[in-house]
Amino acid sequence: xxxxxxxxxxxxxxxxxAASLLGACSDKESGSEYEPSANADKVxxxxxxIVDEKIEVDGFAAKFFSSQxxxxxxxxxxxxxxxxxxxxxxxxxxxxxxxxxxxxxAAGDYPEVFFASxxxxxxxxxYGQQGVFLALDDYIDKYAPNFQAILEKYPSVKQGxxxxxxxxxxxxxxxxxxxxxxxxxxxxxxxxxxxxxxxKSPETTDELYEVLKxxxxxxxxxxxxxxxxxxxxxxxxxxxxxxLKGSFGLNKxxxxxxxxDFKEGTEEFRFVPTTDEYKQMLQYVNKLYTEGLINKDVFxxxxxxxxxxxxxxxxxxxxxxxPKEVFKLDDxxxxxxxxxxxxxxxxxxxxxxxxxxxxxxxxDKAENPEAMVRWIDHLYGDEGNKMFFMGFEGVTYEEDAEGxxxxxxxxxxxxxxxxxxxxxxxxxxxxxxxxxxxVTQKFFQGAESKENSxxxxxxxxxxxxxxxxxxxxxxxTVEENDKVSAILTDINTYIDESIAGFITGKTSFDKxxxxxxxLEKMGLEEYMEIxxxxxxxxxx
Numbered sequence: 001x002x003x004x005x006x007x008x009x010x011x012x013x014x015x016x017x018a019a020s021l022l023g024a025c026s027d028k029e030s031g032s033e034y035e036p037s038a039n040a041d042k043v044x045x046x047x048x049x050i051v052d053e054k055i056e057v058d059g060f061a062a063k064f065f066s067s068q069x070x071x072x073x074x075x076x077x078x079x080x081x082x083x084x085x086x087x088x089x090x091x092x093x094x095x096x097x098x099x100x101x102x103x104x105x106a107a108g109d110y111p112e113v114f115f116a117s118x119x120x121x122x123x124x125x126x127y128g129q130q131g132v133f134l135a136l137d138d139y140i141d142k143y144a145p146n147f148q149a150i151l152e153k154y155p156s157v158k159q160g161x162x163x164x165x166x167x168x169x170x171x172x173x174x175x176x177x178x179x180x181x182x183x184x185x186x187x188x189x190x191x192x193x194x195x196x197x198x199x200k201s202p203e204t205t206d207e208l209y210e211v212l213k214x215x216x217x218x219x220x221x222x223x224x225x226x227x228x229x230x231x232x233x234x235x236x237x238x239x240x241x242x243x244l245k246g247s248f249g250l251n252k253x254x255x256x257x258x259x260x261d262f263k264e265g266t267e268e269f270r271f272v273p274t275t276d277e278y279k280q281m282l283q284y285v286n287k288l289y290t291e292g293l294i295n296k297d298v299f300x301x302x303x304x305x306x307x308x309x310x311x312x313x314x315x316x317x318x319x320x321x322x323p324k325e326v327f328k329l330d331d332x333x334x335x336x337x338x339x340x341x342x343x344x345x346x347x348x349x350x351x352x353x354x355x356x357x358x359x360x361x362x363x364d365k366a367e368n369p370e371a372m373v374r375w376i377d378h379l380y381g382d383e384g385n386k387m388f389f390m391g392f393e394g395v396t397y398e399e400d401a402e403g404x405x406x407x408x409x410x411x412x413x414x415x416x417x418x419x420x421x422x423x424x425x426x427x428x429x430x431x432x433x434x435x436x437x438x439v440t441q442k443f444f445q446g447a448e449s450k451e452n453s454x455x456x457x458x459x460x461x462x463x464x465x466x467x468x469x470x471x472x473x474x475x476x477t478v479e480e481n482d483k484v485s486a487i488l489t490d491i492n493t494y495i496d497e498s499i500a501g502f503i504t505g506k507t508s509f510d511k512x513x514x515x516x517x518x519l520e521k522m523g524l525e526e527y528m529e530i531x532x533x534x535x536x537x538x539x540x
Contacts, residue, residue, distance in 0.1 A: 037369050056086045070091050116429070156471075189317045
């Protein structure tokens with residue numbers, strides 16, 4: 001089990017801009033004040049059960065395993081016993097989620113609750129302003145103490161979940177910013193090879209080049225064959241570059257808006273891919289790539305193909321989860337945060353921990369919104385978090401005298417040969433990564449919780465961005481979003497093509513000014529104005 005880094009950065013991908021939908025219009029005025037529902041007085045403000053008399057609620061949800069029957073799943077059966085809330089689930093597999101949920105909204109045939117439905121920011125603001133999705137702010141203040149505590153602890157999370165109109169329309173997935181080894185970690189370097197060649201772990205970008213070159217040319221595996229490779233990743237060149245950006249003074253406000261950070265000493269955005277420092281980083285990566293120190297298929301490789309190659313142990317450095325956990329390789333330790341050519345030495349591949357913002361939504365059909373906010377809030381507290389991710393003592397996990405929990409062998413080494421995800425999915429719904437709630441170190445048992453990842457994070461932390469320096473993902477109005485979506489679709493495609501050209505050498509760096517001028521013609525200035533305005537709104 002692992003929250004793969006691609007999914008954590010995927011915390012950014014989850015903010016993708018969805019196409020506008022027809023229908024589902026409402027005459028309700030947006031931003032209307034909270035009024036208690038007719039059933040509000042039936043809700044217990046604290047403790048369990050949430051309501052004394054059982055209620056039924058219609059919910060729509062995405063699930064990863066088609067074999068799951070949510071009406072007979074232990075998680076929901078036990079939660080019903082606790083809360084006195086029975087969920088009438090309609091479920092769809094994740095690959096059909098977008099189409100099904102959009103059809104429901106377009107037809108006006110939607111449920112009281114959307115759970116694990118991954119609504120985009122575009123949908124949240126659109127249907128929120130139409131009145132189809134309820135504004136949750138007042139409900140959170142009164143009925144969600146666990147979630148409120150998270151917002152108070154992490155102001156950037158609170159800032160990030162507010163839409164352009166200042167309201168909250170969804171409960172998000174959160175990857176606890178305090179879970180260091182989930183967020184911090186340099187690539188893994190082969191310590192056995194370093195020792196064999198009498199080298200120390202590189203601390204500068206120049207030293208990294210020399211070490212990778214030595215790995216490739218000096219036969220550190222001792223087999224007399226030049227089969228060693230330098231730096232490898234199966235997640236693409238951008239993932240590799242993330243660990244270098246802080247060495248070139250880039251992404252100083254984190255990765256939630258990967259193309260934006262502040263001009264020095266200001267809160268005015270610059271466009272990262274047109275900066276001199278970005279060009280300098282590309283020139284460095286070009287040097288590594290053209291000298292064969294990065295896997296040649298980095299632009300096209302599939303993760304399963306790369307995994308098969310990495311398992312051979314022939315890479316000197318790997319950008320991945322701990323190789324011990326994913327490839328059964330014991331030779332790797334976390335690399336150092338590197339000092340770049342201009343003296344920059346910072347780890348900036350950090351988010352504020354926010355995943356998808358629309359993982360739990362209440363619609364205007366909700367008859368018991370207060371009860372359902374209390375219901376979902378339970379998953380953001382320790383007791384509910386433990387139940388959601390670990391399950392039930394004696395059934396899925398065991399707990400020692402110190403309160404530490406771990407899955408039973410029937411889950412981790414299933415006697416029927418099921419994977420851990422398959423085994424735990426007989427009881428729980430989290431596999432596949434679609435859920436509201438918070439991933440914490442206390443109740444998460446993936447590779448990021450293991451000793452090697454914890455050590456890697458501790459080594460990185462002194463150089464890591466502080467949470468207060470990280471800007472959450474920008475939230476646009478519906479009108480702004482239409483413009484930004486149109487502009488960025490072309491710009492991002494062009495940037496990706498240009499990165500590949502510059503790094504592989506197919507495009508000369510003499511063309512850098514032409515590259516910047518092309519971006520300007522694509523509407524870069526208008527995008528920057530909209531982005532700056534969206535940020536400035538959060539500071540008012």
